[in-house]
Amino acid sequence: MIGPARPITGLREALASGRPVVTCEIGSGDGADPEALRRRAHLVREHVDAVNVPDNTAGVVHMSALAAAAILAQEGIDPVMHVTCRDRNRLALQSDLLGASALGIRNILCLTGDHVIHGDQPQARPVFDLDSLQLLGLAVHMTRTGRYLSGREIKPPPDLVPGATENPFAPPYDFRPLRLQKKVEAGARFIQTQIIFNVERFAAFMARVRDLGLDRAVPILAGVAPLRSARGARHMRDHVPGLEVPDALIRRMEQAGEERSRREEEGIRIAVEIIERVREIPGLGGFHLMPIHWEEAVAPICERAGLRPALAGAREPEAAAVRGGVRGPDLSNHREQTA
Amino acid sequence: MVSETARAPSALLRRAQAFFRRHPRTERLLDRLARPLEIALKRPIFGCRMCGQCTLHETGLTCPMGCPKTLRNGPCGGVRQNGHCEVVPEMMCVWIKAERRSRWLPWRGAILRIQPALDWSLKGSSAWMNVLSGRVQKGGP
Numbered sequence: 001m002i003g004p005a006r007p008i009t010g011l012r013e014a015l016a017s018g019r020p021v022v023t024c025e026i027g028s029g030d031g032a033d034p035e036a037l038r039r040r041a042h043l044v045r046e047h048v049d050a051v052n053v054p055d056n057t058a059g060v061v062h063m064s065a066l067a068a069a070a071i072l073a074q075e076g077i078d079p080v081m082h083v084t085c086r087d088r089n090r091l092a093l094q095s096d097l098l099g100a101s102a103l104g105i106r107n108i109l110c111l112t113g114d115h116v117i118h119g120d121q122p123q124a125r126p127v128f129d130l131d132s133l134q135l136l137g138l139a140v141h142m143t144r145t146g147r148y149l150s151g152r153e154i155k156p157p158p159d160l161v162p163g164a165t166e167n168p169f170a171p172p173y174d175f176r177p178l179r180l181q182k183k184v185e186a187g188a189r190f191i192q193t194q195i196i197f198n199v200e201r202f203a204a205f206m207a208r209v210r211d212l213g214l215d216r217a218v219p220i221l222a223g224v225a226p227l228r229s230a231r232g233a234r235h236m237r238d239h240v241p242g243l244e245v246p247d248a249l250i251r252r253m254e255q256a257g258e259e260r261s262r263r264e265e266e267g268i269r270i271a272v273e274i275i276e277r278v279r280e281i282p283g284l285g286g287f288h289l290m291p292i293h294w295e296e297a298v299a300p301i302c303e304r305a306g307l308r309p310a311l312a313g314a315r316e317p318e319a320a321a322v323r324g325g326v327r328g329p330d331l332s333n334h335r336e337q338t339a
Numbered sequence: 340m341v342s343e344t345a346r347a348p349s350a351l352l353r354r355a356q357a358f359f360r361r362h363p364r365t366e367r368l369l370d371r372l373a374r375p376l377e378i379a380l381k382r383p384i385f386g387c388r389m390c391g392q393c394t395l396h397e398t399g400l401t402c403p404m405g406c407p408k409t410l411r412n413g414p415c416g417g418v419r420q421n422g423h424c425e426v427v428p429e430m431m432c433v434w435i436k437a438e439r440r441s442r443w444l445p446w447r448g449a450i451l452r453i454q455p456a457l458d459w460s461l462k463g464s465s466a467w468m469n470v471l472s473g474r475v476q477k478g479g480p
Binding site for chain 2 (some may be wrong): 085090112113114115117118126128129130131132133134137138149165166167170171172174175178179181182185186194241242244
């Protein structure tokens with residue numbers, strides 16, 4: 001059996017604990033070597049409850065998210081497997097969800113997926129048989145009813161924790177909280193947001209989310225990423241659809257200069273500032289870090305911002321006592337929804 | 340799949356469905372006749388792609404099949420800051436239009452309904468006939 005050597009505690013238990021949760025996305029790998037993936041995972045594992053592995057990010061071929069997540073599960077790290085609708089029809093999606101569960105992968109992040117047109121092989125035929133909401137509904141359906149879409153029984157059914165995303169920084173802004181509401185209705189058990197650079201817009205989004213009562217229905221993890229250079233920041237602003245990078249941040253990165261240590265320091269400082277400001281917004285369930293190919297930044301960001309995994313206390317009681325708790329928003333209402 | 344339960348069909352619709360169950364050849368004939376009519380009407384106005392399971396009334400009278408990702412449940416996260424499509428930069432996002440137009444409709448809440456997965460076997464057939472014959476239930480298959 002290839003499954004995990006021991007039962008993993010991770011995102012599910014962290015979400016149930018009611019304490020602020022920390023997750024982190026790492027690169028799934030650009031080659032056939034599992035060591036590189038393990039090395040990246042070990043850079044972040046002590047700081048997070050679960051580790052996300054993306055599914056052909058930006059439409060560029062990487063190692064399969066299923067394989068990468070299985071490798072993490074073997075290491076005793078709770079993976080969050082990204083599943084997109086771009087490359088697989090509903091048959092392949094169902095078999096992948098089943099395979100994931102068999103390999104000890106429980107957390108599934110349901111995404112639409114970046115279009116192939118922005119990837120390295122724009123000639124490919126995009127699939128989009130389902131959309132992200134229907135995929136989410138599919139994962140919930142398989143887990144709750146123990147049946148395939150056809151109605152045929154799954155013996156035994158997969159045990160999945162399906163999650164979803166929302167991007168408060170893409171128009172139509174008024175519709176984004178409503179789309180999140182749809183995802184909660186479809187059965188999302190956690191939400192990870194797009195990278196926050198514009199805190200004001202995120203605060204406005206969260207105000208509407210609270211009006212709809214969604215923050216009490218599902219833990220929302222705020223997405224944060226460190227900038228690494230002014231060039232990278234400008235690229236994000238101009239060429240990554242759905243990302244909003246304010247000019248003020250780009251100017252700060254420019255002022256930090258070209259020297260590597262100085263611009264990296266500034267990028268980490270900005271990320272920590274964003275975390276501190278976002279933390280003031282009520283209704284959040286934690287943070288989701290996206291250190292795009294820069295996993296080394298996770299440790300300093302977590303340390304300076306005082307982020308620690310929800311289950312840190314359970315795993316290492318002494319360390320938790322020393323570091324002191326994160327003063328997050330009141331999460332007492334976050335109870336794991338019954339599957 | 341998570342979706343609202345289908346609304347109970349009206350008595351008239353029930354009778355039509357029963358009729359077409361008994362007369363499948365008539366149904367096929369009417370489907371063939373309805374197709375060109377439906378294309379002629381809906382393509383110029385809505386850019387209809389003949390998915391065979393029309394959801395126009397629930398998506399602000401905007402055809403979601405014009406979306407390069409054929410998303411039927413709302414916009415993807417890649418909408419540009421100017422509201423245009425990430426795949427076709429010169430095109431306004433279908434869902435920006437859908438959301439704007441839905442506000443003017445008396446049934447504006449319909450856009451919040453979770454749309455079930457498409458039945459691709461119905462592509463090219465008449466959505467009207469699919470409702471009359473009961474192949475597509477209004478309110479979701």
